[in-house]
Amino acid sequence: MNETTETMTSALESKIGAFLRKLLKLGDDVPLDAEADLVQQIGLDSIEAFDAVASFHELLNLPIPDDFNPRTANSIHNLSNYLMDRFGPDAAERFLDLDLDKVTLGGDQEDL
Amino acid sequence: MMPSYGKKAIEDLLPHRGEALFLDDAVVEGSHVSTHATWTDSHPHLAGHFPGLPIVPGVFLIEAAAQSAGVLLASLGDGAARLGLLSGVRKSLIHRPVRPGERICFELDVKQIGDTNFCSAVGTAHNEVSDKVLTVELTVAIVMREAIER
Numbered sequence: 265m266n267e268t269t270e271t272m273t274s275a276l277e278s279k280i281g282a283f284l285r286k287l288l289k290l291g292d293d294v295p296l297d298a299e300a301d302l303v304q305q306i307g308l309d310s311i312e313a314f315d316a317v318a319s320f321h322e323l324l325n326l327p328i329p330d331d332f333n334p335r336t337a338n339s340i341h342n343l344s345n346y347l348m349d350r351f352g353p354d355a356a357e358r359f360l361d362l363d364l365d366k367v368t369l370g371g372d373q374e375d376l
Numbered sequence: 377m378m379p380s381y382g383k384k385a386i387e388d389l390l391p392h393r394g395e396a397l398f399l400d401d402a403v404v405e406g407s408h409v410s411t412h413a414t415w416t417d418s419h420p421h422l423a424g425h426f427p428g429l430p431i432v433p434g435v436f437l438i439e440a441a442a443q444s445a446g447v448l449l450a451s452l453g454d455g456a457a458r459l460g461l462l463s464g465v466r467k468s469l470i471h472r473p474v475r476p477g478e479r480i481c482f483e484l485d486v487k488q489i490g491d492t493n494f495c496s497a498v499g500t501a502h503n504e505v506s507d508k509v510l511t512v513e514l515t516v517a518i519v520m521r522e523a524i525e526r
Contacts, residue, residue, distance in 0.1 A: 310493070310517075311463045311464055311494075311515065311517070314464075314489070314492060314494045314515065315464060315466075315515070318466070318489070318496075318515070328489050328490055329490060330490060331490060331491070332489065332490025332491060332492070333490060333491045334490065334491065334492050
């Protein structure tokens with residue numbers, strides 16, 4: 265992995281972590297290890313994990329591929345790799361450019 | 377020929393019974409399902425929703441959409457052994473009130489999401505004069521009945 269890719273991966277993992285915190289309303293005190301399994305270790309239930317993946321695709325206006333394998337996106341690290349491998353650096357850049365304070369995610373309307 | 381189901385045939389596909397079964401009929405065509413539902417004045421919930429002004433609760437419309445997806449999923453081969461359980465309402469717009477006696481037509485596209493146990497069910501519902509009453513996007517979990525009977 266070259267330095268540029270490493271920097272991109274690190275930035276993506278950080279952004280995906282922020283995305284999950286917003287989606288799941290997790291406080292900053294909840295640790296989100298990039299390698300941790302979203303269900304087995306971080307404690308999402310199956311619909312939360314699915315909703316995270318669905319919302320992730322929605323934010324990028326990308327369809328969930330018909331052959332989507334949830335095991336390829338079961339951690340922040342894997343979700344980052346999935347985005348890069350499946351949709352390429354342009355999609356990764358678009359995700360990094362998102363202002364998460366301005367996007368609407370599931371449950372946000374409860375705050376209205 | 378497109379599989380079509382009357383009320384009795386729907387009972388072979390869904391576990392709902394009595395006033396909890398909202399669908400009158402269903403037609404499945406590939407990943408698309410069309411259904412009809414009508415709520416009458418005598419539905420026990422409508423006496424209180426609202427007294428003197430019965431309106432079908434919006435959640436009934438969402439539930440009818442979920443039942444429609446359930447018919448399609450159960451029709452895929454395992455019958456009532458394969459349940460579609462509503463697990464998320466990603467979007468719902470209720471465009472206008474539905475009164476008892478209105479025949480509502482639901483049109484939904486149901487698609488399994490990759491190699492997951494979840495489906496999206498996306499569509500609309502209209503009344504007899506083609507007024508849109510519901511836009512909905514649901515997440516439906518596919519579970520085997522025996523898995524939740526334990």
